[in-house]
Amino acid sequence: MPEPSDSDRRKAARLTPDIATTLLIDCVELGYDIQLKCQYCGHDRTWGRRQMLGAKLRKVLAWPLDRVQRALVCPINGCKGPMPILRLMRGGYQDGFDRADVRRRRAWLIETLLDEGIMPNDVGLTSDILR
Numbered sequence: 712m713p714e715p716s717d718s719d720r721r722k723a724a725r726l727t728p729d730i731a732t733t734l735l736i737d738c739v740e741l742g743y744d745i746q747l748k749c750q751y752c753g754h755d756r757t758w759g760r761r762q763m764l765g766a767k768l769r770k771v772l773a774w775p776l777d778r779v780q781r782a783l784v785c786p787i788n789g790c791k792g793p794m795p796i797l798r799l800m801r802g803g804y805q806d807g808f809d810r811a812d813v814r815r816r817r818a819w820l821i822e823t824l825l826d827e828g829i830m831p832n833d834v835g836l837t838s839d840i841l842r
């Protein structure tokens with residue numbers, strides 16, 4: 712089988728417009744995990760809430776996923792392949808409230824960020840909704 716071309720790889724990594732513009736913080740709010748698969752060596756990994764709120768990713772929580780994708784390289788030494796294939800998956804978190812309730816969900820998100828020592832303002836959120 713021939714090596715995929717750069718254009719094949721771009722095509723494989725292309726995100727639908729709704730996913731491309733979803734922010735990383737939205738994934739936390741909506742209870743999604745992110746699955747990443749390297750197009751060069753096949754290494755796959757999943758970011759759950761813990762990773763997204765962790766030291767490395769908290770700086771990019773306000774980024775849309777297409778920007779996150781473009782900034783990523785494979786973590787495997789000797790690979791470092793760019794543009795992983797990115798998919799969203801339902802995380803199966805039991806947070807004790809109905810995610811369809813936007814107000815409750817946002818209040819939960821702000822509380823969760825503050826618990827992690829992340830200022831909601833730093834990721835583009837205000838706490839107005841709590842007032």
Ligand SMILES: [Zn+2]
Binds near residue numbers: 753785786
């Ligand atoms: Zn790789």
